[in-house]
Amino acid sequence: MLESINFNQLPGFLLVFIRVTSFFVTLPVFSYRNVPTKHKVGFSFFLALIMYFTIPMPEISVDSNYLMLLFKEAAVGIAVGLLAYIILGAIQIAGGFIDFQMGFAIANVIDPQTGAQSPLIGQYLYMITLLFILAVNGHHLMIDGVFYSYELIPIDHFLPLQDEGWIYFIIDSFNQMFIIAFLMAIPIVGCLFLVDIALGIIARTVPQLNVFVVGLPLKIFVGLSVLVIAMVFYVMLIRNLFETMLTTMRGFMQILGG
Template identity: 30%
Template structure:
């Protein structure tokens, strides 16, 4: 009769289940795979596949009792580390979502909202367009492979059972201000141009009070806003590369990877 001792079960849990929790938490929180578009079963299968692929290159894992309090503490730590890495990527994607919302409000397109299938909420169309562009660029430039590389290196820099790093989460809290600043930097040219347009309509209203500025100004602001967004797309790739480089570098710093 085949029997397993508690030591053998603990060694299996330590060598496979603990890395699986970190990988699963990352995939649950990262923008592309962790959205509502990807079923939970697919994310679980992908987590198992990644865990089996990187297991031979991982450092030796500690053997623990599978039903002890220490095991649950280590599982919670692995989930927090994976969630931390995934949340950094969420911050990067939210830069472009916020930028699209600011531009849409300035050009009078804030009412034109659509349901974001990734998050299940209504967002302006411009923000959704920016999200689609960032997603395509993220995949085209193999940034997701960089994320998986950092994940594999995190098992060496943040070993399983190596202690809870609270300062990393304080760094994420301080990084929230970077998201708003980066979004404002991204939309600054478009917002400035739209401000000039609105000032011009204000001067027209004072010069010709009989002119119905609401029937003329709104469609013109909308058309000029779309033209400004179209012109700004010429510099979208350079801005994406700058923010993506900083976000991935911050991800490496959080994981203490090379």
């Protein structure tokens, strides 16, 4: 296979390698810290080598525009992967809403995949989301998205950044993320709100009862109980969230491809 490489097309292979590597810098599942960097680079190299022999490769010369093409490929991979990661971040936002109502807001944990602090319930739901993505071969669909990005964004074309459509698309994607996070948090947050109302009524009718001592464990018990009951509902939302992430990736690449 290596004997068939046309070394005049090595600049084109470098463009492919830059885009694939940039995807894996921000793409969910592949970009996490517990995946060794040398494995990411090696996987990106061999995947780019496969794409080199699969996608139609135009003749690309090293000229004044080649450096701009390198930056364009890096920007495409990072932007699309980051947008997918932001959509998946709705899980963390929903967990933050739930933790605030349950009293876990001050008990954040370190996410081993990103190294940042994350809410307890948010981390729990996020791990379930990752397991769901791996169970339905979602990582294969992400790799397919990387492959088909060359049909939507040709390797030798520049991005139409003068069009403001991509800005509105990102804003709309943020709106979808918060709507999904709100839908995921509303069952538990709503039940805990009713618990707060009940505790307020008890505090007014039975002043001798210290609701601050009783309220926190009661809210934790109610919150965890509703979380167990609503897991089927959450799995459906996680599926919709994953479909939204793939649709958002494809729509954003279509806009960048003009």
